[in-house]
């Protein structure tokens with residue numbers, strides 16, 4: 001079975017509390033971004049394996065989230081056969097785009113089908129949560145308000161986003177999520193996120209805030225420079241995604257974003273949400 005794990009964007013991100021378990025309580029909206037990896041999952045008579053091609057993934061391949069997804073299911077379903085997986089990595093890593101989290105959830109979904117486990121979406125979300133805070137979002141993979149650790153999901157229809165032109169700029173900086181959280185001082189949000197997102201995209205600039213922007217700004221001034229360049233190119237809304245380092249802009253009512261002359265080592269994705 002061949003699946004295409006997509007990325008996500010965060011629209012607003014409020015970090016409200018540091019929890020005793022070291023995690024943070026947040027509120028954010030997550031939407032699918034159709035920038036995709038490719039993942040093939042086949043049953044195998046040999047040992048379970050994962051072939052990796054494309055963008056290099058830091059860390060031991062044995063701890064790759066696709067292998068961890070298989071091991072999690074194997075622990076509860078010891079009779080399942082081995083699998084042969086191939087991940088072709090496209091989505092940048094350490095970008096705030098949830099690339100690894102998407103692979104984890106799509107691996108669970110593909111394994112559920114290939115191994116005929118009959119798990120429901122609720123059960124798949126429970127497994128996904130054990131692999132990472134962001135992973136559960138990719139099970140249903142639809143716009144959602146995420147609370148708690150980022151894994152308490154409520155569908156959040158955002159009709160004004162459908163077909164919106166989007167540009168994502170990855171400035172080749174790998175920002176670790178844990179390090180980004182460590183630099184944030186939790187606080188009460190200035191605006192209610194659900195109310196802010198119910199307005200036209202043009203109003204979001206003043207109301208939809210990602211708290212990581214302020215804490216990362218002193219160390220990575222480039223992130224705000226890129227955001228200002230997106231606004232100068234006519235974006236109705238621009239923001240950092242998640243804990244960075246990807247920055248995105250939205251152009252509602254346009255089929256594609258404008259081209260931008262960027263000087264530096266950037267990876268750019270242009271498309272529609």
Ligand SMILES: C[C@@](CO)(OP(=O)(O)O)[C@H](O)COP(=O)(O)OP(=O)(O)OC[C@H]1O[C@@H](n2ccc(N)nc2=O)[C@H](O)[C@@H]1O
Nearest residue numbers: 022023024096097098132133134149150177178181242243
């Ligand atoms: C910031 C967000 C926003 O969507 O996305 P990314 O920027 O990573 O894409 C997420 O909260 C990232 O979720 P995820 O990448 O799954 O994080 P996890 O693997 O669960 O945790 C990695 C580390 O981040 C910190 N962490 C994560 C989630 C959370 N609610 N509070 C935290 O403090 C912890 O230090 C944890 O050890």
Ligand SMILES: Nc1ncnc2c1ncn2[C@@H]1O[C@H](COP(=O)(O)OP(=O)(O)O)[C@@H](O)[C@H]1O
Nearest residue numbers: 059064065093094095096097098099100101103
């Ligand atoms: N399949 C995978 N793709 C990407 N990263 C993975 C994968 N499996 C494990 N990881 C680990 O997860 C870390 C970052 O995950 P990712 O979700 O891409 O971060 P972010 O959402 O912040 O961009 C990497 O440093 C890597 O070690």
